Each structure stands twice: as C-alpha cells, then as structure tokens.
Amino acid sequence: YGGVMKEPPMHIVHIAVEMAPIAKVGGLGDVVTSLSRAVQDLGHTVNIILPKYDCMNLSNVKDFHYTRSFFWSGTEIKVWFGRVEGLSVYFLEPQDGKFSVGCIYGRNDAERFGFFCHVALEYLLQTGSHPDILHCHDWSSAPVAWLFKEHYKQYGLSSARVVFTIHNLEFGAHFIGKAMTYSDMATTVSHTYSKEVSGNPLISPHLHKFHGILNGIDPDIWDPYNDNFIPVNYTSENVVEGKKAAKITLQQKLGLSQSDQPLVGIITRLTVQKGIHLIKHAIWRTIERHGQVVLLGSAPDPRIQNEFVNLSNQLHSSHGDCVRLCLTYDEPLSHLIYAGSDFILVPSLFEPCGLTQLIAMRYGAIPVVRRTGGLYDTVFDVDNDKDRAQIQGLEPNGFSFEGADSSGVDYALNRAISAW
Ligand code: ADP
Numbered sequence: 392y393g394g395v396m397k398e399p400p401m402h403i404v405h406i407a408v409e410m411a412p413i414a415k416v417g418g419l420g421d422v423v424t425s426l427s428r429a430v431q432d433l434g435h436t437v438n439i440i441l442p443k444y445d446c447m448n449l450s451n452v453k454d455f456h457y458t459r460s461f462f463w464s465g466t467e468i469k470v471w472f473g474r475v476e477g478l479s480v481y482f483l484e485p486q487d488g489k490f491s492v493g494c495i496y497g498r499n500d501a502e503r504f505g506f507f508c509h510v511a512l513e514y515l516l517q518t519g520s521h522p523d524i525l526h527c528h529d530w531s532s533a534p535v536a537w538l539f540k541e542h543y544k545q546y547g548l549s550s551a552r553v554v555f556t557i558h559n560l561e562f563g564a565h566f567i568g569k570a571m572t573y574s575d576m577a578t579t580v581s582h583t584y585s586k587e588v589s590g591n592p593l594i595s596p597h598l599h600k601f602h603g604i605l606n607g608i609d610p611d612i613w614d615p616y617n618d619n620f621i622p623v624n625y626t627s628e629n630v631v632e633g634k635k636a637a638k639i640t641l642q643q644k645l646g647l648s649q650s651d652q653p654l655v656g657i658i659t660r661l662t663v664q665k666g667i668h669l670i671k672h673a674i675w676r677t678i679e680r681h682g683q684v685v686l687l688g689s690a691p692d693p694r695i696q697n698e699f700v701n702l703s704n705q706l707h708s709s710h711g712d713c714v715r716l717c718l719t720y721d722e723p724l725s726h727l728i729y730a731g732s733d734f735i736l737v738p739s740l741f742e743p744c745g746l747t748q749l750i751a752m753r754y755g756a757i758p759v760v761r762r763t764g765g766l767y768d769t770v771f772d773v774d775n776d777k778d779r780a781q782i783q784g785l786e787p788n789g790f791s792f793e794g795a796d797s798s799g800v801d802y803a804l805n806r807a808i809s810a811w
Contacts, residue, residue, distance in 0.1 A: 401523040402436045403427075404551075406511045408504055408531040409495065410439060411612075412722060413447045413475055416495055417660055418606070418746045419528055419558045422580070425609035427478050438522075440511040442503075443471055443482035445491040451475060463513045470514060476612065483510050497691070500531070501563075508534040512543045521549035528556050530563020533570035540573045554578065559743050560588050561664065568593035571601075580606045580744035581765030587741070605768055606744040613729075613753050620726035630755045634730060641731035644724075645685060648712040653682040653811040655804075656732030656756060658725050658747050661690035661699060661718075666738035666761060671702065672797040673736055673804055674714060680808045683713045685728055689720050729754040734807050738792075738800055742766045748789070758789035759803050766791070774806065 405427060409420035423439065431437045449455055452473035458481075460469050471482040484490065489506060492498045508527075512535065515522065527535040536553045544550070555574035557567060571577055571593060577600055579585050585603025588594050594601060611617070615633060616626045622640045625633020642649050655677050659665045670686070677684045690696035696718065703716035717724060729735065735751035737760040744765030748758035760766040770789040771780035780787050790807045792799040 400434050400436065402521065403430060403438070403524040403526060404515065404520070404522040405437070405439045405526045405528070406508060406532045406535045407439060407528045408442060408507065409528075410441050410475065410480065413449070413451050414441060414444055414495055415722075418580075418744065421608065421746050422556075422558065422606055423528065424476055424478065425607060425612065428476060428609055428611075429607070431478065437478060439475075439478055439480045440514065441480055441482055442490040442507050443469075443484035444495060446493050446495065447482075449473075452480070461514065461517050463510050468510050468514070476609075481514065483507065483514060485510065501566075504531045505534050508532055508538055511535065512538055512548065516543055516546055516548045522551045523549075524554055525551045526554045526556065527570065527574075529558045530566035530570075533563070533566040536570040536573035552576065556580070557588075557743070559664075560591065560593075561741075564593060571597045575600065577601045578604050580604070581768045583767045584741075584743045584764040587764060605765065606746065606749075608746055608749045608753060610753065613750050615730055615754050618726055618730070620723040621730040625730075625755075627755075634733075634755055637727060637730035638732075641685065641727050642683075644727070645715040645717070646711070647683055647685075647715060652713070653677075653680075653733045653808050654731060655682055655684050655734045655736055655759070656728040656751075657684070657686040657688065657736050658728055659686075659688045659737070661688040661695050662692070664740055664742075666740050666795070667695065669738035669761070669795070669797070669800045670736070673738065673800050674706070676797075676801060676804055677808070678710050678713060680805070681713075682808055684715070685732065686716045687719070687721060687724055687728055688716075689718055729756055732756040733811055734759050734790075736804070737761070737766060739763060739766065740795055745769070752788060757807065759807050760789060760791050761795070761799070762791045762793050772803075773810070 407423045411420040411424045427437045452475055455473035458470045458472045460467055467486040469484040489503045536555050552575040555570045555577045557579040582603035616624050621637050623633045623636035674684050699718050706714045729750050735756045735758050737748050742764040748760055751758050758770045760770045770791050771787045772791045773787040776787055790803040792803040
C-alpha cells in the first residue's frame, strides 16, 4: 500500500456477489471494495464483475451506462458499466429477472449465483479479456474456480490463475471444498482463523496453498475526519469533542437520555455465530452497570428477528432511556454508532476476521471482544496482551475474554466499564 510497486502490473478480476456500499450484506462486501482499492493503488488493473441487482443503490455508481448484450444458454445478459469508489465495475443483468428479486440472498441462491459465475466467465471470454488473476469469494462465486479450470481455460481465456478467498467457512461448505481443489491459491481472512480451520477435511489437503491474510479496512472509506453521517468530523487531535458530539446526536436521534454514561454499541448480523446469548447478557449487564446500549442488527432468520423484537419491546418499556435496539440494516446509522460509542462489543463464537472491531478502533471506540479468529489477531487486551502486542510493535487496544458463557463477557465488560 502507498504506491510502491513490487511486481509488474497485473490484471486482476474479482467475481463477487457483494460490493460495498452498493450491494453489501456483511464484511465480504467491504473487503471486495477495500482490497480492490488497495491493489489498484499498487499499480495493478482491477475490475469487478457483479450481478446487477434491482435493490442496488445506483446513486453511488458514477458514469453508470449500458455497454453491450450477449446470450448465454438462451438468456440475454445485459452488461452495464460504472465506477464505484474509484473502481471499474461490470454489472451483469440476465434478462430473465434472476437478480430482480428485491434482495441479494434468499432466493434459490446456488442456482442464481452458479449462473452468474458462468456468465461472468463467458463475458470475459467473449470480450477477449486476458486477466492474470481471477479472484473469487466464498461459496457464492466458488464455481468460478472449477468452471474456469474445466471449461474456460481450454476455450482460450488466457492462462489466468485462480485465487479463492474464504470469508466464512460456515457458508456453503460443499462448494468451498471443490473451489479449494481447483484454485491455484487459497486465502482466508486472518492467521488465527486459518489455523482454526486447518483441520477441517475440506481444507487440510490444501494447506500448501492456503494462507491467512488479515483483512483491513479502507481508511479513506471509514474516516471520521471525512464522514457525512456524523455531526463533527474528527481526528485523534479532537477525538473527545468529535465523539461527544456524535454521542449526543445518537442519544437524541434514538431518544436515549442525554447523560454521560458509558455507551456500548453493537453492530452485527444477528446470527448464532455472533454470540446472540452473549449479546443479550451484555445488554443486561450494561444496564446494571448504569451504561447505555445501542444495538444495530438484523436477523436473516425470522425466529431470531422475532426474539429480538420481543426483547426490544420489553427493554424499551422497562429501560427506554438507556437501551435502543434498532433491528434493521442502516449504513448511515452504523457510522453514527461507531462514532458515538465508547465501546463496541463483538462477542462472536467464531469470527474469521471481523471488521466491526477495526472500524470501531478507527472511530475511537474501544473493542470488547471474544478471543477468536481475527478478533484475537487484532484486539490486544490491556491486562493480558501487553507482550503479545509488543512483539508486533503495537499497544494494547481493547478488552477480551475467553469461553462462551456469561462470566466471560462479564470479565471483559466489567473491566471496560470500570476503566471508563
Ligand atoms: P460479517 O461479514 O460476518 O457480517 P464483519 O464484521 O466482517 O461481519 O462485517 C460486518 C460489516 O457489516 C461491517 O461493515 C458492519 O458495519 C456492517 N453491518 C453489520 N450489520 C449492520 C447493520 N445492521 N446495519 C449496517 N451495517 C451493518
């Protein structure tokens, strides 16, 4: 990063189903954008191929225009081009309406994304592209690895190498195993997660080409000095003033009392992975310790969503001045929470990398996390990790806990609130 070029420029094509900020569900979307920008800054040519969803926010796409059409398997595919965060993106729109279903996931996904991988390669073939690297992500674009090696490579689509990145092994394990076999190089998003999954039978035969590379966030995209969603922009110079203003705005917006209490933010998909029972416990513990809690999260599983709706009704009537659960996806609100929170809690049962703790640190909110995967690699406990931080030339930067029961969360949260 920083414009120093170490190897000759390459042409890299990402084939992905998420991209922040236009089509983001979780960290995969953030990483496709931030990794592409970082690699482009090194002097390489980077393109992204994405489905054209009807639910995409096109106001974040510059120079958006139609380029051409082609047919595949009896379906017309319209190709659109646009620039997102300075990156060239090709949007594929099958005219049978596959990606016009109002959402990214949740409708016959394996079939839709399998089709997308096919037409992405077909597009590259038909336009005479010769990428050096094809980069696919998780189960949703895993088919690129074997479709390329079994078909498109022979059809003359250059001699590209395939890189496959596992952002979360939980999803679509069947596809992931096959992509591990067919890819030239495979990565996952932190060193500790790579160790945690190395015994998995889908991974273990491929350790010679499997690497854990820690995710990062793009400091220009997540930048409290240049963020339209917070009231006062700030750097480390005026962080106290900036965070205070954000906290007041957040409290006003959500109807919390304006008192200066420690504010714990939680921004997450509400799934078992994210430590739902620990999140609930932490909410009650924070109330008991006279803190405030803001949770922003939505659950893909309607039963879990319902559970949280009930919990929010209960909490809003009993502790409405100090707790707000916002059970939705809301990008602008997430920025205000990162800025206005004193702590960001991430009690995941497992976490391949985790971006929320990184964004939190960028916004001066202190992470309180479970010691797993990328959370372990990025958060160094003030009491227990001084040496481990020092080896990496870092300072302790948060609070962490082991175990998966309430006493673990208490151990970290109590110390955090006491320190506040
Ligand atoms: P995962 O990919 O497992 O969801 P990560 O920590 O890698 O977890 O990435 C989560 C990303 O999604 C972060 O950018 C976070 O701010 C964002 N995010 C999660 N839930 C919400 C929500 N309800 N509203 C807005 N942004 C969210």
